[in-house]
Amino acid sequence: MTSKDTERVFQALDHLQIELPSWGFANTGTRFGKFLQPAAASSLEEKFSDAGQVHAVTGVCPTMALHVLWDLPGGLKGSKDVSALAKRYGVQPGSINPNLFQDQIYKHGSFGNPDESIRQAALQHVTDSIAIGQELRSRDVSLWFADGSNYPGTANIRQRKKWFEQLLQDAHSELALGQRMLVEYKPFEPAFYHTDIADWGMSFLLARAAGPQAKVLVDTGHHYLAQNIEQIVAWLLSEDMLGGFHFNDRRYADDDLTLGSIDPYQVFRIFHEILYFEWEVDQRADIAYMVDQSHNLKGKIEAMIQTVTMAQELFAKAALVNHKKLAAAQQKSDLIAAESCLQDAFASDVRPAIRDWRRSKGLPENPMQAFLESGYLERISRERAAQNAATASSYA
Numbered sequence: 147m148t149s150k151d152t153e154r155v156f157q158a159l160d161h162l163q164i165e166l167p168s169w170g171f172a173n174t175g176t177r178f179g180k181f182l183q184p185a186a187a188s189s190l191e192e193k194f195s196d197a198g199q200v201h202a203v204t205g206v207c208p209t210m211a212l213h214v215l216w217d218l219p220g221g222l223k224g225s226k227d228v229s230a231l232a233k234r235y236g237v238q239p240g241s242i243n244p245n246l247f248q249d250q251i252y253k254h255g256s257f258g259n260p261d262e263s264i265r266q267a268a269l270q271h272v273t274d275s276i277a278i279g280q281e282l283r284s285r286d287v288s289l290w291f292a293d294g295s296n297y298p299g300t301a302n303i304r305q306r307k308k309w310f311e312q313l314l315q316d317a318h319s320e321l322a323l324g325q326r327m328l329v330e331y332k333p334f335e336p337a338f339y340h341t342d343i344a345d346w347g348m349s350f351l352l353a354r355a356a357g358p359q360a361k362v363l364v365d366t367g368h369h370y371l372a373q374n375i376e377q378i379v380a381w382l383l384s385e386d387m388l389g390g391f392h393f394n395d396r397r398y399a400d401d402d403l404t405l406g407s408i409d410p411y412q413v414f415r416i417f418h419e420i421l422y423f424e425w426e427v428d429q430r431a432d433i434a435y436m437v438d439q440s441h442n443l444k445g446k447i448e449a450m451i452q453t454v455t456m457a458q459e460l461f462a463k464a465a466l467v468n469h470k471k472l473a474a475a476q477q478k479s480d481l482i483a484a485e486s487c488l489q490d491a492f493a494s495d496v497r498p499a500i501r502d503w504r505r506s507k508g509l510p511e512n513p514m515q516a517f518l519e520s521g522y523l524e525r526i527s528r529e530r531a532a533q534n535a536a537t538a539s540s541y542a
């Protein structure tokens with residue numbers, strides 16, 4: 147690594163901020179059960195406290211995404227406490243996630259439900275979530291819809307599309323200046339025949355039809371294994387429609403595993419497309435880098451620190467791609483030279499430069515070690531064990 151390379155790593159890390167999901171600190175499971183961790187967070191205060199720990203040892207996680215039903219069951223009324231918690235734990239409220247999938251009324255959908263009163267109830271929840279965002283001065287409202295069907299012929303796909311178009315436009319009209327609406331897509335689960343917003347194209351069309359403050363959210367776990375995610379990212383950048391990411395990793399489906407645990411080169415290729423675009427247009431892309439994971443077996447805070455440091459490493463490697471040399475090789479269709487630009491960067495050991503960057507920021511060189519030596523885990527395991535033990539649940 148030359149000093150120029152180290153400088154490029156420093157510049158890249160100066161710009162990478164990662165938003166943590168409140169729900170990533172709670173006890174979560176699969177339909178086959180939930181393995182309870184004594185240290186897991188169950189109250190919003192505990193989630194802010196844990197996110198504060200990750201921010202303290204990494205320095206790059208100043209915001210935490212909130213899921214309205216799980217974190218703000220009282221809706222707007224609860225926002226005063228949120229601001230107090232944010233102040234106390236040094237982490238600001240991040241994207242606001244309405245919950246349009248848990249309430250019993252959403253059995254046959256929310257914006258796609260044939261029952262208009264349920265569609266209106268869903269719109270009201272989104273409108274309330276937008277108001278919460280304004281109250282908390284958080285920028286993004288992040289929309290994911292579980293809507294779809296399980297059997298052929300049971301849903302009018304075109305009619306539901308029309309309802310989504312109209313209701314997303316209605317929601318967009320509630321946004322304040324500077325607020326954004328992120329539309330997340332997912333090919334399946336919990337619906338197993340069709341999902342109303344199943345891929346990037348459907349999200350793109352609906353976001354564009356909704357209005358200028360609507361963008362596409364790319365959850366890396368929401369793609370078929372054969373899909374080229376970085377090509378989708380390149381297209382969305384080219385159309386100025388990329389609003390943000392939900393980062394996680396997977397071997398099969400929406401496994402929500404820790405970033406880079408299965409395919410680190412996938413994340414590197416995504417970061418490369420972003421940094422190559424920014425080099426070409428000589429401008430930072432306005433992207434929300436967020437984590438969306440559920441840590442069913444790993445320690446929740448440790449998994450979050452692992453995710454953030456892995457993201458820093460892969461982002462730093464992508465910053466080492468020699469864009470000028472790459473552009474020339476692409477222009478000459480010099481395949482080996484072009485491919486080597488990425489492979490050489492990916493093979494670079496950026497960890498010493500990252501440690502230097504952390505030292506220059508007064509941050510611990512090894513965030514995981516700093517956290518494990520802090521005694522925080524032992525303390526919360528003692529304090530929270532009883533309340534967590536009481537939350538055992540069974541699937542059926």
Ligand code: LRH
Pocket residue numbers: 169243290330332365392400438
């Ligand atoms: C859906 C999803 C969505 C969240 C949820 C926790 O799979 O990715 O972003 O609301 O996970």
Ligand code: MN
Pocket residue numbers: 290330365392438
């Ligand atoms: Mn997601």
